[in-house]
Every structure is written in C-alpha cells, then in structure tokens.
Amino acid sequence: MSEPMSEQVQAVPVTDAARWSAVANWYHAYFTGLVMTTVTRRSTREAADLVFNIFRRQHHERFLPGLDKLGLTGLPPAVAAARYHYLSNAIGGVRVEYMEESPRKVWVRYPPPRWAWHGTAICAIPGEVSRAVLRGWHAHNGVSLGEPKLGFVCTKQTMDGQPGLEGYYCEHDRALEPEERLRFARGEEAPDFDPALAPRLLTADWPEERVQKARRNYAMEYVRTALPELIALFGPRDAIYLGGITARLIGMQFYSETAAALGMHDQGDARDFGRFMVALARAQGDEAELVEEDGGMAVRQYGWKLMAGVPSLHHAAFEAWNELLEGALSAHNRHLALTVTCRFDLGDDCFEWRIAPRLRGTRAAGAQ
DSSP states (O other): EEOOSOOOOOOOOHHHHHHHHHHHHHHHHHHHHHHHHHHHOOOOHHHHHHHHHHHHHHHHHHHHHHHTTTHHHHHHHHHHHHHHHHHHHTTOOOEEEEEEEEEEEEEEEOOOSSSTTTHHHHHHHHHHHHHHHHHHTTTHHHHHHHHHEEEEEEHHHHHHHTTSSEEEEEESOOOOGGGGGGEEEEOOOOOOOGGGGGGGGGGGGOOOOHHHHHHHHHHHHHHHHHHHHHHHHHOOOHHHHHHHHHHHHHHHHHHHHHHHHHTOOSSSSSSHHHHEEEEEEEEHHHHHHHHHTTTTEEEEEOOOOOTOOOTOOOOOOHHHHHHHHHHHHHOOOOOOOEEEOGGGTOOOOOOEEEEEETTOOOOOTTTO
C-alpha cells in the first residue's frame, strides 16, 4: 500500500522565479552538452548536421507563428526577420542587438557571452557547427516569408575570435539561389547599437517571475527539439548513447547547484532525493508526488511537459533524458539506485521511479 508523503517537499523556501531559473540552467546545460558530445564522440560534420536539423525544425515550428504573436506581420521582410530575432531571443534572456540601416538591410548582432555555448563550452564548438545555426534558421527566413530575394550576410563569427556573431538581412534586387541565401562578408562592420532606436522589448515591464518562466520554457524548447532530431539523425541506439551519456554527465555536474536552487539538500537518503525529483518535476511544469511504498520511496510524475505534443515520439527520448536523473542520483548518493517502473511515454498513466539502496555486488549503470 502506498501513501503520498504529507510533509513539505522543499527543505528551504524558494521562489517560483528561482525554481524556473534552476530548470532553465539545467536544460540549457543539457542542450549545450548534447552538441559538445556529438563533436567529441562523433565528428564536427555530424554535430553540424545535428545543429542544422535542430534549428531548421525550430524555424518551421516557431518562425511564422512567432511573427504573428510578436506583431511583426506585414513589415518589410528584412525588418520582420531581424525584429523576430531581437524580440524572441530577449524573451529567452539572450542578448541581441538590432540596427536598422534601411527597410531592406537590417543588422542583428549577438555579442559575447554567447547563450548557446555557455562559459568555457565556446572553446569546444567548431566554426562549422556555428555556421549550421545560420544555415538552419537565418538562411531560410526568406523562403518562409515567401520572399526569394531575402538572404543573410554574416560578417563575424564568435568561434573565429571575432567579438560576437553579427550580420544583416538583406533584400536583394533578384531572387537568390539556395546557395546564395547565406554568404560571408568578413570585411563589413555593423553600425553601433542604439537601444532607443530598436524595437521595444516585450520583457521590459515583465515581473521577475514571468521573465524566469519564459527563460525556462526557452531552454526546455531546445531540448524538446534536440532529442527527436538526435534520434532521427543517428538512430535510437546511438541517440540513447549520445543523449544518455550527456545527460548523465550534466546530471552529475549540475546536481548540487540545481538542488540548492530548488531549496534541496544535495546529499542524503532516498527520501531526500525523492524530494529533489518532485521539486524538479513541478518546476518543469509537471504534477508529481513522493510516496512511501513497501518501505521504499517512489516518485510519480503525471505528464511530461518537456515533450508534450511531440508527434510520434520514440521511446529513446525518455531513455536518454532519464539519465539526467541517474546522474543526479549518483552525485547525491552513489549507494542508491533508480528503477523505472511505469512509463508515461509508453501508455502508463504516469512515470514512476523507485529509489532504493543498490544491491550489494551490483554495479552502477555504465560501470565496466
């Protein structure tokens, strides 16, 4: 017989904004780690293919609906494309500058530090991978807008030691061939950014809670897009390996700071880790509970906001993602084991994990 735990899940009171910020950092790190793992354990070319697919998928899903939500429909194509990047990235907490030279030539600049390649990760991202972002998204804006004359000209790349990623949307005098939609002009220089002349940021008057919730959703969106593309590109078995080893490393490396941000202790017993799992699930937007079952602890999560609505989601997505929790548990207490007993993604009414002492003589997952 199982009973929900009546005690408080948190050890230390924290705000919603702090919880959402913790989740944003958790998934931000996982996305960056996925790209780095693909670079180091596969190849630069395959990592570039993955990044291209991620950003092209996001473009198809988000660009045109986003234009409407941001009130940018009906603007000249170069203006609409550049304003979309300026405004939508601001919602996610990404620094972007906007300089409108004319209705047919509008600059965007991503100054350092770069959001996607956080911290020292930028040293491990090849230029080819960064260029794949532009091929996947920026070069396709004219196609989506139905304007074959619109292209993107990149003038700087951070990975090449230049001060930021910059370039401009340009509406040319003729239709562009597919290979002309992205070109590089390293001798050109963006004008200075004047915030007074830029579009008004939607986030300017938002309360902190709304800002952090938007940033959480922004970071989660990258993982929501990345895992299906990882599976599509490499197949389920390799995706479980690449996504799983990344998740395990990120779970271990970021557990302590994530637990602290959620008001949890980063060491302890099964009950303590169950509290962490419930707090993390709730901060992600899922319902969850901690129950005592047959003398052990179990966590039940109802739904999966991260992947809600993704069509034909392969079971490998969960198996890779679940390693975040496996990694976190190994940092919390290496003598405990996590066993999945119900799978919401396979038709059960919830995810259920049981947390119990590791049997004597058994190895941790991944041990040789």
